[in-house]
Amino acid sequence: MRNLFYAAAIAALLMGCGQDKNSGNPFMTEYNTPFQVPPFEQIKLEHYKPAFLLGMEQQAAEVDAIVNNPEAPTFENTIVALDQSGNLLRRVSMVFYGLNSANTNKEMQDLSREISPLTSKHSDDINLNPELFARVKAVYDNQDQMDLTKEQKKLLSETYKRFVRGGANLNDEDQAKLRELNSQIALLQLTFGQNMLNETNAFQLVIDNEADLSGLPANLIANAAEVAAANGQEGKWIFTLHNPSVMPFLQYADNRDLREQIFNGYTNRGNNNNESDNKEVVKQLITARLAKAQLMGYDDFASFILEDRMSKNSTAVYELLDQLWTPALAKANDELADIQAEIAKEGNNFPAQGWDWRYYADRAKQAKFDMDENEVRPYLQLENVRDGMFALSNKLFGINFKPLQNMPLPHPDAEVFECTDKDGSHLGVLYLDWFPRESKRGGAWCGSYRGQTYNAEGEKVAPVVTIVCNFTKPAAGQPALLTADETETMFHEFGHALHNLFRDVNYYGISGVPRDFVELPSQIMEHWVFEPEMLNEYAKHYQTGEVIPQALVDKLDKSGKYGQGFATTEYLAASLLDMDYHVMNEIPQDLDVVAFESQTLGKRGLLSQIPARYRTTYFNHTMGGGYTAGYYSYIWAEVLDSDAYQAFVESGDIFNTDVADKFRTYVLAPGGIDDAMDMYVNFRGQKPGIEPLLKNRGLKD
Numbered sequence: 001m002r003n004l005f006y007a008a009a010i011a012a013l014l015m016g017c018g019q020d021k022n023s024g025n026p027f028m029t030e031y032n033t034p035f036q037v038p039p040f041e042q043i044k045l046e047h048y049k050p051a052f053l054l055g056m057e058q059q060a061a062e063v064d065a066i067v068n069n070p071e072a073p074t075f076e077n078t079i080v081a082l083d084q085s086g087n088l089l090r091r092v093s094m095v096f097y098g099l100n101s102a103n104t105n106k107e108m109q110d111l112s113r114e115i116s117p118l119t120s121k122h123s124d125d126i127n128l129n130p131e132l133f134a135r136v137k138a139v140y141d142n143q144d145q146m147d148l149t150k151e152q153k154k155l156l157s158e159t160y161k162r163f164v165r166g167g168a169n170l171n172d173e174d175q176a177k178l179r180e181l182n183s184q185i186a187l188l189q190l191t192f193g194q195n196m197l198n199e200t201n202a203f204q205l206v207i208d209n210e211a212d213l214s215g216l217p218a219n220l221i222a223n224a225a226e227v228a229a230a231n232g233q234e235g236k237w238i239f240t241l242h243n244p245s246v247m248p249f250l251q252y253a254d255n256r257d258l259r260e261q262i263f264n265g266y267t268n269r270g271n272n273n274n275e276s277d278n279k280e281v282v283k284q285l286i287t288a289r290l291a292k293a294q295l296m297g298y299d300d301f302a303s304f305i306l307e308d309r310m311s312k313n314s315t316a317v318y319e320l321l322d323q324l325w326t327p328a329l330a331k332a333n334d335e336l337a338d339i340q341a342e343i344a345k346e347g348n349n350f351p352a353q354g355w356d357w358r359y360y361a362d363r364a365k366q367a368k369f370d371m372d373e374n375e376v377r378p379y380l381q382l383e384n385v386r387d388g389m390f391a392l393s394n395k396l397f398g399i400n401f402k403p404l405q406n407m408p409l410p411h412p413d414a415e416v417f418e419c420t421d422k423d424g425s426h427l428g429v430l431y432l433d434w435f436p437r438e439s440k441r442g443g444a445w446c447g448s449y450r451g452q453t454y455n456a457e458g459e460k461v462a463p464v465v466t467i468v469c470n471f472t473k474p475a476a477g478q479p480a481l482l483t484a485d486e487t488e489t490m491f492h493e494f495g496h497a498l499h500n501l502f503r504d505v506n507y508y509g510i511s512g513v514p515r516d517f518v519e520l521p522s523q524i525m526e527h528w529v530f531e532p533e534m535l536n537e538y539a540k541h542y543q544t545g546e547v548i549p550q551a552l553v554d555k556l557d558k559s560g561k562y563g564q565g566f567a568t569t570e571y572l573a574a575s576l577l578d579m580d581y582h583v584m585n586e587i588p589q590d591l592d593v594v595a596f597e598s599q600t601l602g603k604r605g606l607l608s609q610i611p612a613r614y615r616t617t618y619f620n621h622t623m624g625g626g627y628t629a630g631y632y633s634y635i636w637a638e639v640l641d642s643d644a645y646q647a648f649v650e651s652g653d654i655f656n657t658d659v660a661d662k663f664r665t666y667v668l669a670p671g672g673i674d675d676a677m678d679m680y681v682n683f684r685g686q687k688p689g690i691e692p693l694l695k696n697r698g699l700k701d
Contacts, residue, residue, distance in 0.1 A: 027051035027092045033408055035418070035429050037464050038095045038449050040408040045107050048096050052115050055089030056122045062086070063126055066135065073135040075146055079159055082132075083509045084456065090508075091450075093119075098447050102468045103411045103439045109194050116190050120183040127166030128175050136163055151673050155507045158672065162509075165308070167296065174295055181292045188285040193441070193624040195276040199269040200618075201438050202276070204231070205239040205249075205262045213237060215254035217374055220245070222475030241266050242436040243443075244472035248483075251358040251373075263355035270617030271594060278617040279593050285623060287587045294585075302582040302629040310516045310636065310676045314583050317632050321579070323690070324635065325572055325604065327699040331565025332607055338364035339609075354609050361563055369559035373484060375552060379535075381542040382434060382471065382480035385487050388538025389494045392528055396660035397498075398422030401430065410449075410466065413437075419501050428452070428463040428501045434480070436470040441620075444469040444489050446496035446522075451511055452503045465500045467493045479542045484556070488526050495522035502664055505671040515630045517676040519637035520644065521668055527645040527696075530556055531654060561698025566610060568697055573601050573612035575632040578622040582629040593617070635693075640680060642696045643688035 026042045028051065033039050062085035069077055096115075100108050126132065139146075140160040143153065167178040206228070207213060213221050224237035224245070231238055239245045239262060246266050253259050270278030286301070293304040302314045311317050339352045339360040352360060366372055390401045401417040409416065413435055419427040431449075436442075450464040469489060474480040482490070499521040505511050512518075528534045532553055539548035580600045593616045601612060614621060614631075621627035644663070648654045666674075666683040674682070681687060694700035 025050055027088065027095075028054070034404070035426070035462070035464070036450075037408055037416075037429055038410075040095075040099075040410050042408075043095065045111070048092060048108075048111060049115070051088060051092035052096070052119070055086065055092055056118065059086035059089050060122070060125065063129065063132060067129065067131040069135075073138040075139055075143075075148060075152060075156065078135045078139050079152075079156055080507070082136075082159065083155065083507045089122075094447075094449050094451070098449055098466060099410060101441050101445070101447070102433060102466070103437075104197070104441075105439060112190055113187065113194075116186045117183045120186045121179065124166075124175075124179045124182055127163055128168060128170075128179070130168070133163050133168040136160055151506060151510065154673050155509045158509050161308075165296070165304075170295070177295055178292065181288050181295070184288045185285065185292065188281055188288065189623065189625040192270075192278055192281050192285065193620055195270055195278050195281065196618045196620050196624070197441050198276040199272070200241045200442055203241045203262075203265040203269075205258065205265070206233065207237040207239070207258070208235075212255050212258060213253075215252045217248065217252060219377075219472070219475060219478060219481065220248050220252070222478065223473055226475060241269065241442075243470055244436060244486075247358070248472070250355060251362050253359070256355070256359075259355040259359060260353070267354070267611050267615055268617075269615075271615075278623070282581075282593045282616055282623055283587070283591050286581050286584070289582065289628070290584065290587055300583050300585045302579060305582070305629040309514045309630070309633075311632070314579060314629075317579055317636075320636060320639070320690075321572055321575055321632060324568065324694075324699065325576075327694070328565055328568035328572060328697075329605060329607075331699060332569045332610060333565070335361060335364070335563065335565045336607060336609065338368070342367070352609050354611055357566065357609050361566065365559055365562050368562065369555055371555045371559040376484055376539075376548075376556065377481040378541050378543070379539040379548040379552075380482040380484070380487050381540075382482055384538045384540055384542075385482055385490055386432070388534060389491050389525075391537050392491075392525075392534060392655075393494075393498060395655045396657065397502075397664060398657070399427060399501075404429070414466075426462055428465055430497055430501070431464070431466040433466065433468045434471045435473040440468065440470065442470055443620075444493050446493045446500065448500055451508065452500065452505070453508055453511070454506045460504075463500050463503070465497045467497055469493065481542065484530070488529050491525040491529050492522045495525035498525075499668050502668040503671050504669045505673060510672040513672050513679075514676050515627065516633040516636040517640070517679075519634050520640045520680075523634070523637055523641040524644050524663075527641070528654065530560065533654065564698045568699065569606065570610050570613040571635065573604075573606050573610070574614045574619065574621075575635065576604065577601060577612050577614075577616065578619070578627070578629060578631040581616075581622070638696075639690055639693050640688050642692035644680070644684060646692050647684055 025047045026039045027047060031037065031039055062081070066078055066081050066085075071077055096108075096112075100112055136159055140156055143156055148156065167175055170178060207224070221237060224239050227240065227245075228234065228236040228238040239249050241262070246262055249262055250259055270276065289301040293299075293301040296304055298304040298307075306313050306317065336352065339357065342360040342363045343350065343352060343356070362373070393399050393401075399422060400420050402420070404416045404418055407416045410431060411433055414431050414433040417430045417432070419430055421427050444467075446465065446467050448463055448465050450461070452463040453461050455461055469486075471480065471482060471486045471489075496518075499518075503511060530553075532550075535548050535553055540546065541548075577597060577600060581596075597612070597616045606612075612619075616623070621631050622629070627633060647659050648656055651659050662683050667679055670679060677687065691700070
């Protein structure tokens with residue numbers, strides 16, 4: 001039965017929000033917009049809380065109706081009814097959390113902290129409802145007597161498993177402990193992410209001497225001048241910790257002292273002993289996670305998480321990471337020798353530090369391959385790259401993207417497209433949001449403002465998808481020219497978007513795939529980026545329209561694998577760090593997370609010049625949730641995507657539509673209907689091998 005105090009609290013909060021406001025609340029009615037996208041311009045901060053609270057109230061009532069149904073439990077009246085419950089809560093959640101990442105402010109962050117314990121409790125009220133679980137279990141136990149499709153059986157299995165993993169089999173006392181832990185974990189993860197955003201925005205490297213800009217590309221200098229002007233420091237230059245600013249600064253700035261300043265600012269985020277410090281947050285978080293895992297009967301949190309992944313256990317994860325660590329570290333040592341040689345060429349003999357790596361590795365790359373990455377950027381105008389990825393999807397799958405005008409936008413910087421299938425039917429809507437701002441968290445991601453499903457009338461509900469990035473913003477009047485890495489990122493996130501657009505499932509509960517499979521659709525798209533046939537499609541000089549010269553393509557090809565020692569090692573270091581935190585079966589009371597990080601990576605021989613891609617105090621992938629005990633997923637999926645791309649190569653045509661159709665049918669469309677490895681084998685005809693990955697990264701000849 002529902003908690004009466006909780007119901008009263010919800011009612012009181014609803015009254016506090018003002019019921020009269022609900023009539024004008026966009027979330028309370030069907031969206032009257034093209035393709036029923038969220039009416040972003042109409043949504044105000046005051047609309048979220050009433051919608052959240054009413055959404056929880058409505059879903060609670062829907063659950064009550066399932067529990068109190070006098071008819072015997074069936075797949076339709078219990079499993080499907082539960083899957084379709086909570087529409088209002090789902091609608092507001094997808095918009096709020098999407099915008100809280102892409103266009104947040106203090107008021108939204110405060111509201112997220114207020115809502116977090118309520119949504120955590122609401123979720124627990126469902127997962128720990130004994131009468132509801134009894135009905136779910138009755139259907140599960142009697143499924144052999146039902147004529148269920150494969151998709152329905154998977155939904156039933158996933159629903160039952162969700163209840164068991166949500167604590168339904170615990171006694172009352174342990175369920176109370178679980179509720180407390182879930183609420184604590186949710187709030188700590190939220191706090192971690194907010195602290196990281198605050199720390200990223202707080203740092204500014206202000207330069208007032210033009211000589212200190214030596215070595216920096218003109219577009220980076222112009223952008224820094226605009227940032228300074230926007231901050232009331234006209235005539236100066238400001239560099240920030242957003243990747244499009246800090247990374248090229250570390251790569252090109254001649255001033256070593258300034259490189260050190262911004263490097264230390266970047267790598268010490270969340271570790272400054274201020275109000276946004278994350279060290280204690282991490283300690284409390286991993287302690288709470290371990291307590292939850294052990295309450296659920298597992299030795300450690302990784303065991304609890306990985307049971308539901310392709311890898312199944314930490315042993316399999318460590319085996320893959322360790323298999324890659326040795327050749328990656330060997331490559332990194334070779335690159336360090338190149339770096340020291342470049343330092344010696346200048347007549348210096350200091351040992352390279354972390355703030356020297358990108359700078360001197362870039363020089364070593366130029367010396368070895370006569371390759372300056374800035375040579376490529378004029379051929380990578382953002383709009384051309386975007387159109388190139390659209391062209392690739394048309395070549396492979398026959399789909400098209402048409403720009404839409406006069407549409408609601410999540411931010412004025414965003415653009416929006418309709419996606420249509422090869423037969424002209426509507427597949428979904430795609431938003432693209434390219435550039436950094438203080439209201440946007442770092443990195444790049446693909447999300448949804450509405451997921452694909454079918455409604456009660458059996459009509460397909462098309463998804464509304466968003467790609468959010470932090471690419472280098474152009475100076476006023478200049479085009480946006482991407483780096484090679486940003487170009488790969490665009491194709492990567494577009495792969496996630498295609499996965500969302502092509503998904504074709506009947507139920508929300510089976511729309512997802514395991515975390516260590518989800519990067520396959522995104523990472524396979526990266527393989528086409530610098531293929532000569534693709535470069536001819538989109539790599540055209542922004543001034544002359546000239547297609548990228550073959551000589552430059554050859555340089556790209558020859559130099560493409562240089563630097564993989566650094567890139568692979570820094571990634572593996574973060575993956576190992578994530579695992580090491582979550583395989584602990586006891587958390588020391590005096591745990592120092594900075595010392596733990598140093599020890600766990602130091603014992604493996606990580607070079608001091610290479611910090612983990614994400615150090616503990618700004619490792620939002622794991623500490624913010626999402627990739628907890630799962631950052632290894634990128635390299636796990638890279639085994640899959642490297643092998644999968646070989647299917648196109650072996651066919652003799654990297655745009656082979658028959659292979660692409662199989663990939664769509666068996667990997668992109670089924671959601672979670674099939675087990676992940678079964679999906680892969682259905683496509684490829686065999687399990688993947690690791691050899692293509694090693695060759696792709698240049699770790700094996």
